[in-house]
Amino acid sequence: MGRWDLRAQGVTLLSVDLTDQRCCAEVFGQMPDVTHVVYAAVNETPGLIQGWRDRAQMATNLAMLENLCEPLTAAKEKVRELFKELFEEGGKITN
Numbered sequence: 001m002g003r004w005d006l007r008a009q010g011v012t013l014l015s016v017d018l019t020d021q022r023c024c025a026e027v028f029g030q031m032p033d034v035t036h037v038v039y040a041a042v043n044e045t046p047g048l049i050q051g052w053r054d055r056a057q058m059a060t061n062l063a064m065l066e067n068l069c070e071p072l073t074a075a076k077e078k079v080r081e082l083f084k085e086l087f088e089e090g091g092k093i094t095n
Contacts, residue, residue, distance in 0.1 A: 018064035019043070028071035032079040039068065 016027050018041050028034075043060045045051035052058075 018067050021067050024067035025071045028068060029075050032075040034072055
């Protein structure tokens, strides 16, 4: 096994349309145990300098990042709230 064999190392690789807010919510909203994210997404338009200065382009790239981060954060909050309720009420986790 090579060091770049990520799947063999327990890494999950996903391909998700980050411009699709609903799809992102469905996929990332079910991942409360995520500890690391490698974000390598960018939506580009023709013309390097003009594209990076375009407000609409900036908004698209920001929305893509938010579409990833917001569901992940919400999923983690649900887990935090569950444990908070369990421990504040003296509950136990049983299998």
